[in-house]
Amino acid sequence: MIDFGSFKARDCGGSTRRSFLRTASAVPLALRAGLPTPEAIADAKHRARAKSVILLWLWGGPSHIDLVDPKPDASMDYRGPFGTIDTRTTGLKFTELLPRMAERSDRYSVVRSMVNTNNGHPGAGTVGLTGFEESPGPVQPNFGAIVSKHRGQNGSLPPFFYIGRGIPRDLPTRIEGYGGGTLGKAFDPFLVSASDRGEVSIPTLKMMPNMSPGRISDRRQLLNQLDEDRYRLDAANVAEWNHKYQSAYGLLTSAEARAAFDLTQESAKTRSSYGRSTFGQGCLLARRLAEAGVPYIQVNWSEYVETFTPGGDWGWDTHIYNFELLQDRHGPIFDRAFSALLDDMTDRGLLDDTLLIAMGEFGRTPRISNRAAREHWNQCYFSIWAGAGVQPGRVVGQSDARGEVPVSRPITPLMAGTTIAELTGVGAQQRAEMKVLDGGSVIDELF
Amino acid sequence: MSSFEHRTSRIEHSTSHERTSMLNVERSLFNVSVVFVARPAALHAAYDWRRSMCDVTVAIVSLCISLSVIADAYAADPERLTTDGTFKRDPVFTDSGATLVYGYDERPDLVRMLKMNVADRSVTPVFEDAGNRHNLEPAWSLDGHWVAYTQCTGNLTARLVIHNRTQNRDAFVSHSGRGGTRSPTFSPDSKTVVYAFAETGPQQLWSVDVAAQNKKQLTECSGITNWPTFTPDGKTIVFANSRENNYEIYSMSADGSNERRLTDNAIMDIRPRVSPDGNRIAFVSTRDGNYEVYVMNLDGSRVQRITNSEERDDYPTWHPNGTQLVAVSERDGDFDLYLYDVGPTQLASGM
Numbered sequence: 001m002i003d004f005g006s007f008k009a010r011d012c013g014g015s016t017r018r019s020f021l022r023t024a025s026a027v028p029l030a031l032r033a034g035l036p037t038p039e040a041i042a043d044a045k046h047r048a049r050a051k052s053v054i055l056l057w058l059w060g061g062p063s064h065i066d067l068v069d070p071k072p073d074a075s076m077d078y079r080g081p082f083g084t085i086d087t088r089t090t091g092l093k094f095t096e097l098l099p100r101m102a103e104r105s106d107r108y109s110v111v112r113s114m115v116n117t118n119n120g121h122p123g124a125g126t127v128g129l130t131g132f133e134e135s136p137g138p139v140q141p142n143f144g145a146i147v148s149k150h151r152g153q154n155g156s157l158p159p160f161f162y163i164g165r166g167i168p169r170d171l172p173t174r175i176e177g178y179g180g181g182t183l184g185k186a187f188d189p190f191l192v193s194a195s196d197r198g199e200v201s202i203p204t205l206k207m208m209p210n211m212s213p214g215r216i217s218d219r220r221q222l223l224n225q226l227d228e229d230r231y232r233l234d235a236a237n238v239a240e241w242n243h244k245y246q247s248a249y250g251l252l253t254s255a256e257a258r259a260a261f262d263l264t265q266e267s268a269k270t271r272s273s274y275g276r277s278t279f280g281q282g283c284l285l286a287r288r289l290a291e292a293g294v295p296y297i298q299v300n301w302s303e304y305v306e307t308f309t310p311g312g313d314w315g316w317d318t319h320i321y322n323f324e325l326l327q328d329r330h331g332p333i334f335d336r337a338f339s340a341l342l343d344d345m346t347d348r349g350l351l352d353d354t355l356l357i358a359m360g361e362f363g364r365t366p367r368i369s370n371r372a373a374r375e376h377w378n379q380c381y382f383s384i385w386a387g388a389g390v391q392p393g394r395v396v397g398q399s400d401a402r403g404e405v406p407v408s409r410p411i412t413p414l415m416a417g418t419t420i421a422e423l424t425g426v427g428a429q430q431r432a433e434m435k436v437l438d439g440g441s442v443i444d445e446l447f
Numbered sequence: 448m449s450s451f452e453h454r455t456s457r458i459e460h461s462t463s464h465e466r467t468s469m470l471n472v473e474r475s476l477f478n479v480s481v482v483f484v485a486r487p488a489a490l491h492a493a494y495d496w497r498r499s500m501c502d503v504t505v506a507i508v509s510l511c512i513s514l515s516v517i518a519d520a521y522a523a524d525p526e527r528l529t530t531d532g533t534f535k536r537d538p539v540f541t542d543s544g545a546t547l548v549y550g551y552d553e554r555p556d557l558v559r560m561l562k563m564n565v566a567d568r569s570v571t572p573v574f575e576d577a578g579n580r581h582n583l584e585p586a587w588s589l590d591g592h593w594v595a596y597t598q599c600t601g602n603l604t605a606r607l608v609i610h611n612r613t614q615n616r617d618a619f620v621s622h623s624g625r626g627g628t629r630s631p632t633f634s635p636d637s638k639t640v641v642y643a644f645a646e647t648g649p650q651q652l653w654s655v656d657v658a659a660q661n662k663k664q665l666t667e668c669s670g671i672t673n674w675p676t677f678t679p680d681g682k683t684i685v686f687a688n689s690r691e692n693n694y695e696i697y698s699m700s701a702d703g704s705n706e707r708r709l710t711d712n713a714i715m716d717i718r719p720r721v722s723p724d725g726n727r728i729a730f731v732s733t734r735d736g737n738y739e740v741y742v743m744n745l746d747g748s749r750v751q752r753i754t755n756s757e758e759r760d761d762y763p764t765w766h767p768n769g770t771q772l773v774a775v776s777e778r779d780g781d782f783d784l785y786l787y788d789v790g791p792t793q794l795a796s797g798m
Contacts, residue, residue: 268779275777309603310601319603319625320626372649
């Protein structure tokens, strides 16, 4: 089947770090030891501004112990089967599943004391992406929607993209905090997907059965088709439909958008460096969108949390085969894609003004289950931060000897969202005016 | 430019495959150098006949090394069997090497099993009506009558399927509750399937007959146990276990006794596969920084690195000829099946 609006990739397609250095030089030794002074934090935040944010959303709950917070001295029913390796950061060890990321740990910081108030996927997903529980409503806006409202649309590209197969969901339920929330559906993300071969498509347009790629350039035919489809919808959905299709149409007829989506403009070396996975190619697309000026891009690891179920697309919800899947699939894919994105952003100077984050909604049980896997664990998990003034090479927060709870300041999704907002220029005043992220504080230890 | 600089420059400007080849040749030359340097100084002394004997010895060793260079050269230039680049796993030969079965990502949400006619490289599904379920980890009985594999049957649940090819009939091995079987393998007499499963705690090895009856637990180990593989005489099972903080490879008698540890690393040694002659084990290790394929003798001695790439090499399986193996190698981001020549056992044990 030809995906209308897709951009076929061919097989052979044809930082400066001044802000970091300025910040570092302005900071007393206490900061470098992990004890920032209020003045240093204020200075770092003042200098650090993210033109774009790329959030790698590790949907399903990746195991913190089996990736970036190993516990080799814990008893066998906790520590798991993976060996540990050194990183470039003193005192930071990863499991052997992340050798490329270990080699690059001096370019990002790891938070090991994340906590979520919810331990179920859709609910924890909403907390992870909005900072607040779904109930009692109303559902708060996704961090990307907040940035989107603040920045507005500049050019043909929407300000808030989702890259992935669909809105992240548990089998029957999607994350309610996926989009605009209290800010309205106008601030929902615009969904595009990238195949493992780098073919980009716009799922919104797949419902137009009579369209072909050849007709895409015929504006009049396309508008007629859009109108025909619109009349099939009830009145309540017309406004949302108009918004989605106008955006989609704008993208398809915009040279700027088509260029941003065309991964064949990248060298074969660059494309392959990300790995031939949907997540890897999605990360490359995210870099191109950030480069094109899109303020907020969320790359979804999968649509479904389920990792091993009919129709599931290998989310991080590893209730069974946790160790096999992390070793066979998840670890190598994430290690390669994250490292390639970090390298690419570094080489292009994007890390100066682009914030890169990787996190899921929670971690997994430190104690290995009686099915030789790990269950949900919201009391301690991890996130990874780089760019836009974040001081690299830091470990923020500590978990206890078994990885069960933080032993230093817990970091919440609300704090993550507030930090994102602050770095993208959504200050306290703007947040108050939007009535978002109430009570949030910045993760000062990152600066 | 010195010869070393020249070689380094060539390596830096070569493709990954060329680089692998050159590195292996370099390694072989290094081996030759070591042999000559290691020649005992005493043999240069007074007794000419000893010197003569030594020269003969050196000549013989040189011949062996030359042959090993040939073997390495073959190993360094693997034959690429697929070119589509899709993620693949679990290759296994059947039909005396005429057919290669493997799992691949048909869609982002579906793993299928394919069989390749090795002669013309044509591929067809193992099961035409496989539905919307993941099927993976195929094992083929030596008599050709049976196929065992892991099948996803629902959310977070998988079962072991034993398919009777002659009667086109399936038998299912299920355990209580959620969970999944792993890594089935047939005993050499084609009567028993051994696999891994975690029922109420640490993952153990289990066995069942081909009618999916007489299920019994074979091991009582701490840690995670996985990837069983038989020696051709059926007397020994080789497997991996994580009790020593990471996966190591062990062997034991088929009844579970006489366990022996074969590897000792701080990081993983996984997916052991006993060679058809029963003398060697192919396995995967991250001991050199990423997933690479190695071969060692059945007792764990004489470890030989087969692949050498900054990218991943995984899922080794022996060709029935015992001198080659197939692995899934990631090259420039693509996952394809490659045929590696590892040389006959006698050369490897003589190195």
